[in-house]
Amino acid sequence: MSVESIQAGKQLPNIAPEIINHERRPSKPKQTELWVLLAVVAVAFCAFLIAPMALVVIKSFQTGDGAATLSNYGAIIAQPEFLTSVLNSLKVAGASALVSVLLAFLLAYTVNCTNVPVGLKKAVCLLTQVPMLLPTITYGFAIIYSFGNQGLITRLFGTQLFDIYGFTGLMIGYVIYTLPTCFLLINNSFQFVDKKFIIVSHIMGDKPWTTFLNTILRPLVGTLAVAFIQAFFLAFTDYGIPTSVGGTYDVLAMTLYNQMLGSIPNFNRGAVIAVFMLIPSILSIILMTVLERYSIRYSKVSQVELPKGPVRDWLCGIGSVLTLVCVLSLFAVILVIPFVNEWPFDTSFTLSHITALFTESELSSVYTNSLYVAVMTAIIGCLFAYAAGLVTSRSKLPNWAKHAVDSMSSVINTVPGMVLGIAFLFAFSGSSLQNTFWILIIANIVHYFATPYQMIKDSLTKMNGSWETTAKLMGDNWFKTIVRVVTPNAWPTILQVFGYYFVNAMVTISAVVFLTGARTQVITTEISALQHLAEFDQIFALSILILATNLIVKGVVAAATRERGTVTIRQRVVQVATAAMTVRRDSRLVAAEQASRSGSPDFPLPTTGNRRGRTIFTGTLSGILAVLLVAFGFGAFSGTAAADGQVVIYTNADDEAVTAFQNALNANGFENKYVIQSFGTSELGGKLLAEGRALEADLITMSSYYVDSAQERNHMFADLTDVESQLLEDSSNSTAPAYRRPTTVQEGAIFYNTTVLRDEGLPVPQSLADLADPVYAGQISVTDMEGSSTADVDAVYSHFEPKLLSILDRFADPKPGVIDAVAALREAGLKIGSTTGYTDAMMEIVVPKAAELGYAPDHWVSADGTQGFGRPYPYMIFHNMQVLRLMDVRRVAKVGDTISDIKEGKNAGAFTVGVTEGSSQMGLSQAEFEALSPAEQDRERLMAREAFLAAGADAVIDTMDELPALLLG
Numbered sequence: 001m002s003v004e005s006i007q008a009g010k011q012l013p014n015i016a017p018e019i020i021n022h023e024r025r026p027s028k029p030k031q032t033e034l035w036v037l038l039a040v041v042a043v044a045f046c047a048f049l050i051a052p053m054a055l056v057v058i059k060s061f062q063t064g065d066g067a068a069t070l071s072n073y074g075a076i077i078a079q080p081e082f083l084t085s086v087l088n089s090l091k092v093a094g095a096s097a098l099v100s101v102l103l104a105f106l107l108a109y110t111v112n113c114t115n116v117p118v119g120l121k122k123a124v125c126l127l128t129q130v131p132m133l134l135p136t137i138t139y140g141f142a143i144i145y146s147f148g149n150q151g152l153i154t155r156l157f158g159t160q161l162f163d164i165y166g167f168t169g170l171m172i173g174y175v176i177y178t179l180p181t182c183f184l185l186i187n188n189s190f191q192f193v194d195k196k197f198i199i200v201s202h203i204m205g206d207k208p209w210t211t212f213l214n215t216i217l218r219p220l221v222g223t224l225a226v227a228f229i230q231a232f233f234l235a236f237t238d239y240g241i242p243t244s245v246g247g248t249y250d251v252l253a254m255t256l257y258n259q260m261l262g263s264i265p266n267f268n269r270g271a272v273i274a275v276f277m278l279i280p281s282i283l284s285i286i287l288m289t290v291l292e293r294y295s296i297r298y299s300k301v302s303q304v305e306l307p308k309g310p311v312r313d314w315l316c317g318i319g320s321v322l323t324l325v326c327v328l329s330l331f332a333v334i335l336v337i338p339f340v341n342e343w344p345f346d347t348s349f350t351l352s353h354i355t356a357l358f359t360e361s362e363l364s365s366v367y368t369n370s371l372y373v374a375v376m377t378a379i380i381g382c383l384f385a386y387a388a389g390l391v392t393s394r395s396k397l398p399n400w401a402k403h404a405v406d407s408m409s410s411v412i413n414t415v416p417g418m419v420l421g422i423a424f425l426f427a428f429s430g431s432s433l434q435n436t437f438w439i440l441i442i443a444n445i446v447h448y449f450a451t452p453y454q455m456i457k458d459s460l461t462k463m464n465g466s467w468e469t470t471a472k473l474m475g476d477n478w479f480k481t482i483v484r485v486v487t488p489n490a491w492p493t494i495l496q497v498f499g500y501y502f503v504n505a506m507v508t509i510s511a512v513v514f515l516t517g518a519r520t521q522v523i524t525t526e527i528s529a530l531q532h533l534a535e536f537d538q539i540f541a542l543s544i545l546i547l548a549t550n551l552i553v554k555g556v557v558a559a560a561t562r563e564r565g566t567v568t569i570r571q572r573v574v575q576v577a578t579a580a581m582t583v584r585r586d587s588r589l590v591a592a593e594q595a596s597r598s599g600s601p602d603f604p605l606p607t608t609g610n611r612r613g614r615t616i617f618t619g620t621l622s623g624i625l626a627v628l629l630v631a632f633g634f635g636a637f638s639g640t641a642a643a644d645g646q647v648v649i650y651t652n653a654d655d656e657a658v659t660a661f662q663n664a665l666n667a668n669g670f671e672n673k674y675v676i677q678s679f680g681t682s683e684l685g686g687k688l689l690a691e692g693r694a695l696e697a698d699l700i701t702m703s704s705y706y707v708d709s710a711q712e713r714n715h716m717f718a719d720l721t722d723v724e725s726q727l728l729e730d731s732s733n734s735t736a737p738a739y740r741r742p743t744t745v746q747e748g749a750i751f752y753n754t755t756v757l758r759d760e761g762l763p764v765p766q767s768l769a770d771l772a773d774p775v776y777a778g779q780i781s782v783t784d785m786e787g788s789s790t791a792d793v794d795a796v797y798s799h800f801e802p803k804l805l806s807i808l809d810r811f812a813d814p815k816p817g818v819i820d821a822v823a824a825l826r827e828a829g830l831k832i833g834s835t836t837g838y839t840d841a842m843m844e845i846v847v848p849k850a851a852e853l854g855y856a857p858d859h860w861v862s863a864d865g866t867q868g869f870g871r872p873y874p875y876m877i878f879h880n881m882q883v884l885r886l887m888d889v890r891r892v893a894k895v896g897d898t899i900s901d902i903k904e905g906k907n908a909g910a911f912t913v914g915v916t917e918g919s920s921q922m923g924l925s926q927a928e929f930e931a932l933s934p935a936e937q938d939r940e941r942l943m944a945r946e947a948f949l950a951a952g953a954d955a956v957i958d959t960m961d962e963l964p965a966l967l968l969g
Contacts, residue, residue, distance in 0.1 A: 052423030096174035104182035140244025165247030237416035417510030435517030761920030817960030833880030874908030914948030
């Protein structure tokens with residue numbers, strides 16, 4: 001009908017129509033699924049973050065009996081060693097953070113602002129991240145075996161470059177630890193620096209330094225500050241590196257560990273130190289939030305060709321290569337030590353240390369455990385971070401809900417791993433989670449949540465915000481949309497999150513060191529235990545296994561997420577819509593048009609070029625992960641030895657004693673019916689006092705001091721009704737409580753280590769009186785005694801020492817040939833220094849008496865002068881060199897008659913000489929030796945000679961008369 005026909009038609013009355021607006025304000029979507037996800041995330045945070053951390057704070061304000069107090073804070077602050085450790089931590093963390101930022105800036109500048117070859121840029125990006133694939137505790141051992149007295153790099157240079165223990169060693173370790181993080185932060189920020197301003201600055205005639213300041217440094221000031229704070233935080237809270245190279249340089253992480261699992265654990269004061277460790281973490285997050293305001297981001301980054309600068313390129317290229325060489329050369333020992341028999345004495349090739357990883361059940365089981373924990377952490381961590389990301393990025397939930405999740409992420413970022421581990425120890429001791437894989441998995445998920453959450457949140461935020469609405473119009477529900485549209489587009493990020501969680505779960509130690517049990521030991525905690533046994537070949541073999549595993553996982557993730565072309569959002573929506581054959585075509589077109597009008601039409605998404613292959617790969621991987629989730633999920637709670645029907649034995653015994661336990665048990669039909677877990681004395685004592693009745697172990701062997709203390713506090717031990725011990729006469733063990741028995745013959749008897757006696761050449765003592773002989777100096781210890789407190793040990797020694805000192809001058813006679821040999825050496829211009837196993841108090845008696853008899857060294861030093869580090873440590877030799885003004889240790893000769901003497905000399909790098917006759921190694925006095933037949937004397941000389949040479953002696957002589965000819969030629 002035309003307009004004219006309407007006008008010509010019948011006219012309606014001129015009545016204003018009543019307009020009624022039936023339009024209602026649209027109601028907000030219910031989003032039930034997202035509310036459920038929010039509830040799950042909130043409950044998890046409350047149970048595994050807020051509640052455990054609240055317990056730490058509460059513990060810090062309680063006495064051992066639970067009464068409220070502020071005395072813990074006062075006691076900790078009043079301790080000089082606490083303040084010293086805080087200052088030490090601040091100094092070494094600050095210095096290492098500064099160096100890390102400078103080196104990371106050099107590497108990032110080389111990658112982004114120079115014309116060095118593309119291959120070098122890729123190498124820098126890849127190789128800088130290698131340290132992230134190894135646990136930090138390995139860094140310290142790598143430093144020792146690289147720069148120690150017999151280290152790989154030391155042997156290449158022919159001399160030790162610097163002292164590796166204390167500040168220097170910590171700083172090297174921290175720089176290597178924090179460099180990858182600083183590089184990633186700075187390199188990422190370089191992507192947002194518009195380099196066309198460099199060209200503009202050149203055109204305007206600015207000087208190179210002005211160009212650098214205005215176009216490069218100024219836009220990165222905020223990022224550089226954030227990188228420094230992040231590196232400082234990581235170094236300040238790290239536990240792995242100090243435990244290996246900290247030495248006597250106390251830092252806060254070790255103070256916390258010692259307070260929790262030290263000789264006399266105090267968990268309330270340990271909680272105080274944990275609270276103090278939170279302070280710099282919280283401050284760092286606040287500062288990083290403030291500093292982000294100063295970061296410059298250009299709205300558009302131009303891709304321009306950088307101006308030529310050969311000098312710049314050469315300097316930056318050489319600097320970057322040297323930086324990478326210095327970092328990676330430190331880890332060269334990891335690829336060397338496991339393949340030699342015994343570094344540095346026998347460097348012949350062997351695969352025994354590597355094959356032991358797969359043939360020794362103890363080592364293979366910890367690797368399997370680590371895989372369990374890492375895979376489960378990665379699977380559940382991805383799901384949890386994805387759920388949290390959906391809540392904050394793909395929902396219309398109230399802002400307070402989104403801010404709550406963001407706040408939890410920020411809080412987690414401020415909690416050091418050790419503090420989180422302690423919080424879990426307090427919260428879950430005695431629960432069904434204790435000593436299971438689940439507690440390790442949950443701790444790792446919480447500890448590393450912040451970065452995966454941010455990665456997924458950023459990925460989901462960049463996607464088109466109308467996809468869910470479009471899918472709803474197409475008839476799909478929310479769950480189907482997430483599975484079919486959102487998740488495939490987020491899949492590369494999800495895989496990267498999987499790799500991030502996996503790698504960190506493989507290398508972490510700080511968060512799990514307090515939480516593992518006998519059957520849930522992982523590689524990093526096993527490495528920590530092996531260091532006490534000096535099993536460094538196994539430590540490095542396990543480190544290679546970690547590195548290889550992480551490289552494989554990173555490689556698989558990189559291959560799966562590699563871009564093979566991109567498509568736009570418009571194209572992707574059309575593809576998805578076309579595949580949904582149940583939807584009408586007009587709806588598909590509407591969806592495509594809506595996508596092109598909203599969001600970012602050029603947002604790159606993975607191509608579907610090989611859709612079938614991608615589908616098969618994704619389906620297979622998802623199926624494997626699902627199977628692992630179910631299998632490990634059921635196994636995670638049953639991973640304890642109790643579930644396997646095995647008896648769990650905790651012990652602080654050394655390796656030889658553990659072997660004796662195992663032999664005895666196996667010989668009596670208990671093979672495969674028990675599991676023995678070794679700890680340091682203080683570590684096991686701490687577990688007894690902390691876990692009480694919830695302790696995993698069925699049987700404990702350790703000092704009665706800890707056993708009695710734990711029983712008094714926790715009433716945890718049952719009476720031993722079927723255990724009998726052979727007691728002699730009126731031994732104090734006859735009055736021992738019914739819940740413990742001595743594991744040795746009886747207290748008060750002498751127990752000796754045959755290996756030590758043989759190596760040191762000591763005769764077997766027949767009575768306590770024999771121990772007054774100075775040849776046993778430094779070899780005597782109280783192994784177990786009733787209430788063996790430090791005060792009681794001191795009391796025993798206070799009675800023993802005066803008797804020893806009263807007769808010591810009878811044993812100051814120089815050995816045959818010493819006086820004449822020393823005189824000949826002095827005449828040739830050599831200086832004479834002495835190292836001794838005696839104490840300073842003993843030497844005050846021996847030195848004057850020896851001088852009367854004709855022997856007086858130019859200088860002497862005992863272990864008292866080297867902070868208790870006697871043989872086989874080399875520090876007494878170095879002390880002599882310092883006093884006698886000697887510069888080159890290669891021109892120093894160490895002469896001794898014990899294996900410890902030889903080891904001391906070798907560790908120092910000196911020319912080492914063993915003396916057979918009258919030696920402690922031979923174990924015969926001069927008179928006893930001379931009473932032997934010539935054939936017997938030759939046999940004794942030969943045995944001592946072979947022992948010295950096996951220990952690494954450079955030369956062996958029979959008497960001191962031969963020394964001048966050997967040294968002077």
